[in-house]
Amino acid sequence: xxxxxxxxxxxxxxxxxxxxxxxxxxxxxxxxxxxxxxxxxxxxxxxxxxxxxxxxxxxxxxxxxxxxxxxxxxxxxxxxxxxxxxxxxxxxxxxxxxxxxxxxxxxxxxxxx
Amino acid sequence: xxxxxxxxxxxxxxxxxxxxxxxxxxxxxxxxxxxxxxxxxxxxxxxxxxxxxxxxxxxxxxxxxxxxxxxxxxxxxxxxxxxxxxxxxxxxxxxxxxxxxxxxxxxxxxx
Numbered sequence: 001x002x003x004x005x006x007x008x009x010x011x012x013x014x015x016x017x018x019x020x021x022x023x024x025x026x027x028x029x030x031x032x033x034x035x036x037x038x039x040x041x042x043x044x045x046x047x048x049x050x051x052x053x054x055x056x057x058x059x060x061x062x063x064x065x066x067x068x069x070x071x072x073x074x075x076x077x078x079x080x081x082x083x084x085x086x087x088x089x090x091x092x093x094x095x096x097x098x099x100x101x102x103x104x105x106x107x108x109x110x111x112x113x
Numbered sequence: 114x115x116x117x118x119x120x121x122x123x124x125x126x127x128x129x130x131x132x133x134x135x136x137x138x139x140x141x142x143x144x145x146x147x148x149x150x151x152x153x154x155x156x157x158x159x160x161x162x163x164x165x166x167x168x169x170x171x172x173x174x175x176x177x178x179x180x181x182x183x184x185x186x187x188x189x190x191x192x193x194x195x196x197x198x199x200x201x202x203x204x205x206x207x208x209x210x211x212x213x214x215x216x217x218x219x220x221x222x223x224x
Contacts, residue, residue, distance in 0.1 A: 042214035058210070107154075
């Protein structure tokens with residue numbers, strides 16, 4: 001009963017490095033999301049996907065890229081890490097795109113130095 | 114632009130007391146208002162949600178009060194317990210692709 005699984009849980013990057021945050025869900029949800037959480041700012045949507053092969057920008061997409069080759073996986077890529085990308089990243093999925101429960105992973109804490 | 118404003122930022126309540134967290138929204142197109150609970154080191158989890166066609170929804174010790182004309186809604190936690198200590202986020206949306214979260218309230222319930 002894994003739900004939404006994110007890896008890694010923690011990562012330190014140097015400015016300019018690249019990395020991919022992995023997200024996998026086993027609930028057969030078509031809809032998946034990436035959020036970032038900053039202190040005192042709540043959660044902000046980076047990218048979302050309504051199904052395999054379909055992705056779209058959220059509120060704060062700059063500096064990130066995503067892909068969705070399968071229903072289960074939705075990786076988030078940071079190409080040129082900047083200190084402003086220091087944050088906690090959450091992947092989520094839902095069974096419908098209108099409204100309904102978002103199921104979140106446990107988060108990935110990224111520090112860019 | 115903060116479309117959902119949440120207060121207070123932090124809240125300390127004695128065990129058995131009532132915790133109240135308030136949120137205000139701007140977009141009248143929003144038609145779904147969930148509250149998420151987050152424990153340290155974990156992702157947020159849905160606690161309770163309401164749609165604007167009702168003024169109140171209760172689930173156990175948790176109640177959402179909704180005031181459509183004022184564009185405000187609040188979470189009440191009755192008989193607050195130390196296990197309720199967490200960060201609470203209100204949110205508003207008309208679809209999951211554009212869910213706007215409040216800044217969060219860190220609740221501490223003292224034994």
